Every structure is written in structure tokens, then in C-alpha cells.
Amino acid sequence: MTTTTAAPAVHVRCLRTEEDWQACRAALDALAAAAPPSPWATWHNWHAIWKIRCAQVRCWLIEIATGGAHAPVDAAVIFRENHSRRAWGTLKSLRTLDWSAMRQPPLIMRAGMERAACTAFVAALPRIARATGTHLLSLYYIDGDTLPPLDDSLRAAGYPVRRRILTFDLQIVGPLNVDDYLKQHQRLRIKKIGESERKFERECGVRPSMVRLRGGFTTEPGLRRLWDLFQSMARASWQWNCLHQHKENATATTQYLEELVNAASTAGCLDIILLMAGEKPMAGYVSMLHGDTLWLLVTCYDKAYAKYGPGAMILRGLLRDSQTRGDRVIDFGGEALDWKRGWANKEITMYHVECGIGGLPGLVWSLKQRLSPAKEDALLRLHNIQSRADFEKHAASEA
Secondary structure, eight states, X not given: OOOOOOOOEEEEEEEOSHHHXXXXXXXXXXXXXXXOXXXXXXXXXXXXXXXXXXTTSOEEEEEEETTOTTSOOOEEEEEEEEEEEETTEEEEEEEEOOOTTOOBOSSEEOTTOHHHHHHHXXXXXXXXXXXXXXXXXXXXXXXXXXXXXXXXXXHHTTOOOEEEEEEEEEEEESSOOHHHHHHHHOHHHHHHHHHHHHHHHHHXXXXXXXXXXXXXTTTSTTHHXXXXXXXXXXXXXXXXXXXXXXXXXXXXXXXXXXXXXXHHHHHTOEEEEEEEETTEEEEEEEEEEETTEEEXXXXXXXXXXXXXXXXXXXXXXXXXXXXXXTOOEEEOOSOOOHHHHTTOSEEXXXXXXXXXXXXXXXXXXXXXXXXXXXXXXXXXXXXXXXXHHHHHHHHHHHO
């Protein structure tokens, strides 16, 4: 008896309107639920980025069914069209819907199907290039832990690939005893935190305290109040001042954060912790909880309390409380800033990956890459502002 296996099916769909986006939501939500947890490789995150930053840009949904046309979808991704000038002309690329320094897998992939899905995706690249009229695949902020299946498939198919290190994602991975861990990694800082707490109590007449809630606005009374307090405190932070040096970017970033917070609230995975001086917030973290991983979205502190080191105080409190709640991974996200490295015990490389996939410009790009391969170890600095001191130096130079 002979058994035949259906060839993988790849569907390419153009997303131009809100109706197009809503039509694919249910399928992508179902796929994301079957994939390893990620707050970034989701319909909602991609839709928010499209709506806020590139609503006039044409996007493309790629769906892959490794079992054939009538089989369930095993992987999917949404790209946006992008045009860039090169020495020989304009390249039209399929670029990831990325924001800042998020960490995302190359595709939403059903757990256990990563190799098969990447192989099918790479095999379909010429067809995808023809359907979309693009020359280059351009993937930003790709998680180095989930890149190997795609990278291996591209190289096995003979595609010259350019990889550049964009930044690093830092984590604290447990299980571990937080107090023992901090004594090993932050002995001097822990001593300073204790001194700062005592100094704060002497000078302000109140002992710093922590308040933390997680869940959703409709199910957890008080969570909305914490979010409102965080926003009011954020407006008195150096991070807010830095962000609002560029008004247009500040508006979009604030709107994007609100989208993430509302989505996390709806999913019941919003986490907010505040360091309080009586009734006034000094510092805070807004995070999302997926499984046993806490993704830290944004942090800031009231610059009026800067001399007490509120950022270190609240992070120690967050780690201690997360230990009791069973959070196994604390993901700092964003850039590999020096202050994060002092706390973390794991570093994940995040890449920008490019390869030519079609047309004469894509062929020229591939030929150039074959003749002069790019170095893969060059870290691209995204921003120079890593601390309050950096911001003040930058602001002084702009004055």
C-alpha cells in the first residue's frame, strides 16, 4: 500500500483595510494559542502597529499549512511593504511589523512544527515574491532562540543570508532564591538599597511600600487605579521628558502602550507594581504575564525621588514578589542597557535578518552578499540614551 503526503500549502493574502484585518483575526488568535507564548507574535500586536504607524501601508498575511491545502495552518506571519534606496536602485521588501526593540519569532508557529513550517516557508519564497512583487525579506528584532529553524532552512536552500545583531534581550531565569541571587550579582547595590530606604524614611517620614495587582480591569478592582497612578507618575519621570523630545513619536508610543495595556487587561494578564511613598507613587513597572514569564513592558520613576534609587528598590521588590507567585522568567525586553545586565543571568541575541527573494534587485542583493558577506558580530547601537545622566547630557546639548 502506498501512502502519499500532500505538499505544503502557502496562502498569500493582502491586508489593506480594517475589514481585511478583522477577517483573519480568529485564525491567527487560534494559531497563537497553539504556539509558544509571545506577546509580540500575535494578531493584536501586529494590528496595533499597523493602525498606529502604517495604516496607509499595504500588508501581507502569509499562512502555511504543512499538511496541504486542506490541513490546519501551522504557521503564519504578517509583513508590511517597505521601500529602501540602495546603490543600484530601490528595493521593495517584506518587513516585519516591529516596534522599538521587541523580541519576536520569525513566524507564529504551532509548537512542534517549527522545522517543517520554516522549510515550507522558505520553499515558497519565490512564489511569495511573485505574489507580493517584493525583492527582499527583511526581519527585524528576531529572537535568536527561535531563529535557527528559519536560518537553517534558508541556508539549506542556498539563500545568502545577512544577519546583524541589533541588540540583546536580557532575562532573569529561575527557579532561584532571589535574595541569594541578588547577594551574588548585586551585593553592593543591595547594601545601597537598604541605606537608601533608611535615608528616605528619615527624610520623608514614611517607609516605602509596594502595591501590586495582576489580572484585568473588569476582574481586579483597583488595577485601573494603579494604571492611572502609573501614568501620572510617568509624566514626572526623565523617561517621559526624553520621549517627548519628539512629539510625534511620543504620541504614537503612548498610544501603542495603551493598546498593549488594554489587550493585557482583556486577556487577564496585566501586571502593575508601584513603589509608594504613602499615597504617592515613586516608581513603577507595567508588565504582561504569559505562562510563567513576566514581560516587563515599561518602567519609570518620579525624578523628584532620584537620589533614593527608586528603580533599584522597586526591581528588588518585584523580584521577591514574583518568586512567591511562581514567575520563572523575568524578561527585561527592549535594549541591552547596562543597568539590565547587572541584574540578568541570561542574554538572548536579537537579529536583523535579510535575504533576497525575487526580481532583479533581489538577485543583485544576493550576488553582492555572496561576493562580500557582511560581518555578523557588529552590534548596532539603537540609542545613546541609557540613563537619566545620558538624558540630561543630551538635553543640555540640545538647549
